[in-house]
Amino acid sequence: MSTWPDTRILDLLGIEVPIIQAPMAGATTTAMVIAANEAGALGSMPAAALTIEQLRAALTTVRQASSRPINVNFFCHQPPDANAAGDRRWKDVLEPYYRELGADFDAPTPVSNRAPFNDAACKVVEAFRPEVVSFHFGLPEKTLLDRVKATGAKVLSSATTVEEAIWLEQHGCDAIIAMGIEAGGHRGLFLSDDLNTQVGLMALLPQMVDAVSVPVIAAGGIGDARGIVAAFALGASAVQIGTAYLFTPEANVSASHHQALRHAQASETALTNLFTGRPARGIVNRVMRELGAIHPLAPAFPTSGGALMPLKAKDEAGFSHLWSGQALRLGKDRSTYDLTRALAEEALAKLK
Structure with a gap:
């Protein structure tokens, strides 16, 4: 060619x-x-x-x-400076989900890097x-x-x-x-x-x-x-x-990601900072709908995803990132x- x-x-x-x-x-x-x-x-x-x-x-x-x-x-x-107070505020935002899903809120927050x-x-x-x-x-x-x-x-x-x-x-x-x-x-x-x-x-x-x-x-x-x-x-x-x-x-995509890619509409993607702290486009799921795709308390990239990991383990479709562009259909x-x-x-x- x-x-x-x-x-x-x-x-x-x-x-x-x-x-x-x-x-x-x-x-x-x-x-x-x-x-x-x-x-x-x-x-x-x-x-x-x-x-x-x-x-x-x-x-x-x-x-x-x-x-x-x-x-x-x-x-x-540039890796962000440590911000324990900011990390705590973000985890507090997610606390209702921890309680609902039975995740251990008091356990150390996993590292997202x-x-x-x-x-x-x-x-x-x-x-x-x-x-x-x-x-x-x-x-x-x-x-x-x-x-x-x-x-x-x-x-x-x-x-x-x-x-x-x-x-x-x-x-x-x-x-x-x-x-x-x-x-x-x-x-x-x-x-x-x-x-x-x-x-x-x-x-x-x-x-x-x-x-x-x-x-x-x-x-x-x-x-x-x-x-x-x-x-x-x-x-x-x-x-x-x-x-x-x-x-x-x-x-290499999860079962939830595989399902979302094949059934979401082109209008169902959004830029979000919830999963890493930096804007990224993905298919809208539960946490994006309920917290808003862009949240002011999401910690700096790449750390915000740590607090979501225990929730993702309980409900992958609702709390994991489902990256996708707008041409998915x-x-x-x-x-x-x-x-x-x-x-x-x-x-x-x-x-x-």
Whole structure:
């Protein structure tokens, strides 16, 4: 498939089709990455929820199965300062649910954590030398970023505004992911935490393409070939797709998440900070409806989810995050390989 109208991402990343399988922490498996790679796309392994040992094991598995380029994705957040009083206020908000569900309110609160990119993670990059390294929530500090670039990896990061895209280009990104508000999972915003700055992909993408010289990858609300064609028409050089891959057998999703993905309406997703402390799009469930999707007392990322863990153990559907983008109704049950090939072939046919 070499007749795409824009081949900059294909040339830059060494892939066959301009599709990036989104790195979805918890849901992405090595099997998904390998299958996306073998279909000619860029398979992406999320590292944020893995220990260093788990990341090494995952990359070993992928490297043994595929010689194609891979992407490893990291978070770049600053861990918050301890705030025992704030944590207590948040747990007090949840106390009625503890009582209702029979969870032990007085037990120590479990730790909810996501590791930011650091020296240990950088050493894994240096050891495995993935062809692509992507970041969420900005970029790591310059010393770490220089070490990543020294491996030969191409660097990507998500931007949710034109201002973020310009900043990323100025700080060394080889390509930028334009993250529309339709996208599932955590918002990549990093220059501001104001949700009023977040716009839809159709408005964001052409403005971002005009503002930077590096290739732009479209993400958010793309679930079929029509979305890919629209993204190219607006100036994208590739697309990143997440929610559609949650319908594949290679996805690691809970029974509740599986059920919600197949039965929720497109209007039943919302941005919420309840589960991690940072805005992320997911399918609306009981705790989001009753507390409100955005709660002022939710502790800073990534800590707010700890107090929800005992409730999730009692009622997974009602108290666990069900990440999804707004295009979930376009999802179909097929394998990662078949999905990737179908998306590419159908989009290319429409682009001719």
